[in-house]
Amino acid sequence: MKINLIEYFEETAMKFPERTALVDGSSSWSFKELRSRSVFIGEVLANTYKRINRPVAVYLPKSNEAISIFLGTMYSGNCYAPLDAKAPMAKIETILKNLDPLCVITNTSLLPNLREINAEFEIINIDDLEYVEVSPPEIFRQCIDFDPAYILHTSGSTGVPKGVVISHLSIIDYMNWVVDTFGITEEERVGNQTPFIFDMSTLDIYLMIFAGASVFLIPEQHFIFPAKLLEYINEHHINLIFWVPSVFVNIANLRLLDSIKTPTIKKVLFGGEVMPPKHLEYWIQSLRDQNVIYGNLYGPTEITGTCACYVVDETFDPEESVPIGKPCRNTDILVLNERNELCEIGERGELCVRGSSLALGYWRDFKKTESVFVQNPLNTSFPERIYRTGDIVYTREDGQMMYVGRKDFQIKLHGYRIDLGEIEHNILSAFDTINAGVFFDQNKREIVLCYESDEEISIKEFRVKLSTVLSKQMIPTRYIRMESLPKSPSGKIDRSYLNDKINGNN
Incomplete structure (x- = not known):
C-alpha cells in the first residue's frame, strides 16, 4: 500500500518512462527525465539538511523545473511552498518570515529579488548545481500520509497571507477520486491554466503523478x-x-x-x-x-x-x-x-x-x-x-x-439582507454576452456593477431586464463598463482590486 506521494510517482515513472510527463514553453520532459531531475534535487536537499517535514520555498516561474523541485522536495522528506515570482517583494518577505523555510530555491534571474529581503534564509541557485544521476534518497520512505506535502498561501483578511498546509493523505484521497470519477488514464493531455500558487493546479500536476497524464503548461x-x-x-x-x-x-x-x-x-x-x-x-x-x-x-x-x-x-x-x-x-x-x-x-x-x-x-x-x-x-x-x-x-x-455566496459578501441595505453573489448570478444569466462583478460602495451605500463588454449597455436596459429577476433593492444603482475586467494571477476577476477602487482605497 502506498502511503506518500513519491511512492505514487515512483510507480508511474517506472511504468511510463518514455511517455511525455511535462511540456512548458521551452522544453518537453519524459517521466524518466522528470524523475532523474527530481531525485537529484531530493538528494541535494537530503544531504544538505538531513531534516524532514520542513518547508522548502520555491521561487521560480511556472515551468517543468519548478515541478521537478516540488517532487525533489518530497523526495527529501520535506514539503514545498510555491512562491509567486511576480508578486511584490514585500509580500514575498512577509511569507518567508512566517514560513522560516529550510531554504529558498530560485534561479539566477530571480536571485537579485531575494537579496532585497531583510530576512535570514539560505538560498539555493538551481543554475549553480551540477546535475548528475543519483539514486533516490531513502529518507522519503519515512514520510507517512499525514505529513505535509505542500503549503499554499492564500490572502488573509488582515493582509497577511495564510499558509495552508496540505497532507499527502488529502492529495491521495482527492486524486484517487478524480481518476475514478472522470476515467483518467495515461492518454490524458492536460492543458494547465492555473499558477502553481493556487490549489486548482493540484489536479493538473497530480494527474501526471497518479495516472501518467501529460501536462502542458x-x-x-x-x-x-x-x-x-x-x-x-x-x-x-x-x-x-x-x-x-x-x-x-x-x-x-x-x-x-x-x-x-x-x-x-x-x-x-x-x-x-x-x-x-x-x-x-x-x-x-x-x-x-x-x-x-x-x-x-x-x-x-x-x-x-x-x-x-x-x-x-x-x-x-x-x-x-x-x-x-x-x-x-x-x-x-x-x-x-x-x-x-x-x-x-x-x-x-x-x-x-x-x-x-x-x-x-x-x-x-x-x-x-x-x-x-x-x-x-x-x-x-x-x-x-x-x-x-x-x-x-x-x-x-x-x-x-x-x-x-460568501458570508462576507452579504450586506445590509435599507433594512434588507442582500447577497452580492446572488445579484451577480442573476446579472450573468440575464446578460449572456458580458462578464461582471458586483460590489458595494460602503461610503455611498450603493450596489455597483462592473462589467466587461465591447459596447455600452444603457442603465435603462439593465434595469428593465434585472427587474424581472431581482427585487428592487437588489438592482445595482451604478454601472461601470470596462473593456477588460482586471484579473488576478489565477485568472479570476480581481475582486480585491475592484473593491478597493470602488471604495476609494487606492
Missing part, C-alpha cells in the same frame, strides 16, 4: 488572447482542461468556438468561481458532437481544492444556476444554520466539511486554525474537526447543493 499570454489559446489546444491535442470560469466566459462572449473547432477536447472541468449557466450552455452546444464530460468542482484551498462536484447531465437547465453538486467520495458536507443545526432542504446555511480532505491547518498560526477548523457541533462524543468555509449554500430536493 500553457503560456500565460495565451489566456489574454483566447484565439491563440484554442490554437494551442489544437496544436498539442489537449483533451482535458480545468480552468477558472472567466476563461470559458471570454471564449463564449467572443463566440470563438463557432470558427475555431477543438475536436480533441473530451473533459471540461471548471472551478474557483461561479460558472454562468448560459456561457456553459454555449460550450455544451458548441462541442455537442464530441461526447464531452463537464464537471463543476467546488472547494476552497483548505480542503485540497475540491469537496463537491456536479457532473453536468440532462438535468442541467441554462436558465438556472449551475449546482456545485454533491460531496466527493470520502467527504461529508454539513450545511449548518446559525444555531449550528443541519439545514432543511431549501434552507440556506454555511457549508462545512469533514473528512481526510481537510488541511492540517495554517502554518504557524494556531489561533487562525482554531477559528475555522472547529469541533463538529453535531458530534458530542469524540473529537472531530470540521472546516467552516464561510460559503452560503442550500440543498435542492434532488440532493444537489446550490451556491448562494
Whole structure:
C-alpha cells in the first residue's frame, strides 16, 4: 500500500518512462527525465539538511523545473511552498518570515529579488548545481500520509497571507477520486491554466503523478488572447482542461468556438468561481458532437481544492444556476444554520466539511486554525474537526447543493439582507454576452456593477431586464463598463482590486 506521494510517482515513472510527463514553453520532459531531475534535487536537499517535514520555498516561474523541485522536495522528506515570482517583494518577505523555510530555491534571474529581503534564509541557485544521476534518497520512505506535502498561501483578511498546509493523505484521497470519477488514464493531455500558487493546479500536476497524464503548461499570454489559446489546444491535442470560469466566459462572449473547432477536447472541468449557466450552455452546444464530460468542482484551498462536484447531465437547465453538486467520495458536507443545526432542504446555511480532505491547518498560526477548523457541533462524543468555509449554500430536493455566496459578501441595505453573489448570478444569466462583478460602495451605500463588454449597455436596459429577476433593492444603482475586467494571477476577476477602487482605497 502506498502511503506518500513519491511512492505514487515512483510507480508511474517506472511504468511510463518514455511517455511525455511535462511540456512548458521551452522544453518537453519524459517521466524518466522528470524523475532523474527530481531525485537529484531530493538528494541535494537530503544531504544538505538531513531534516524532514520542513518547508522548502520555491521561487521560480511556472515551468517543468519548478515541478521537478516540488517532487525533489518530497523526495527529501520535506514539503514545498510555491512562491509567486511576480508578486511584490514585500509580500514575498512577509511569507518567508512566517514560513522560516529550510531554504529558498530560485534561479539566477530571480536571485537579485531575494537579496532585497531583510530576512535570514539560505538560498539555493538551481543554475549553480551540477546535475548528475543519483539514486533516490531513502529518507522519503519515512514520510507517512499525514505529513505535509505542500503549503499554499492564500490572502488573509488582515493582509497577511495564510499558509495552508496540505497532507499527502488529502492529495491521495482527492486524486484517487478524480481518476475514478472522470476515467483518467495515461492518454490524458492536460492543458494547465492555473499558477502553481493556487490549489486548482493540484489536479493538473497530480494527474501526471497518479495516472501518467501529460501536462502542458500553457503560456500565460495565451489566456489574454483566447484565439491563440484554442490554437494551442489544437496544436498539442489537449483533451482535458480545468480552468477558472472567466476563461470559458471570454471564449463564449467572443463566440470563438463557432470558427475555431477543438475536436480533441473530451473533459471540461471548471472551478474557483461561479460558472454562468448560459456561457456553459454555449460550450455544451458548441462541442455537442464530441461526447464531452463537464464537471463543476467546488472547494476552497483548505480542503485540497475540491469537496463537491456536479457532473453536468440532462438535468442541467441554462436558465438556472449551475449546482456545485454533491460531496466527493470520502467527504461529508454539513450545511449548518446559525444555531449550528443541519439545514432543511431549501434552507440556506454555511457549508462545512469533514473528512481526510481537510488541511492540517495554517502554518504557524494556531489561533487562525482554531477559528475555522472547529469541533463538529453535531458530534458530542469524540473529537472531530470540521472546516467552516464561510460559503452560503442550500440543498435542492434532488440532493444537489446550490451556491448562494460568501458570508462576507452579504450586506445590509435599507433594512434588507442582500447577497452580492446572488445579484451577480442573476446579472450573468440575464446578460449572456458580458462578464461582471458586483460590489458595494460602503461610503455611498450603493450596489455597483462592473462589467466587461465591447459596447455600452444603457442603465435603462439593465434595469428593465434585472427587474424581472431581482427585487428592487437588489438592482445595482451604478454601472461601470470596462473593456477588460482586471484579473488576478489565477485568472479570476480581481475582486480585491475592484473593491478597493470602488471604495476609494487606492
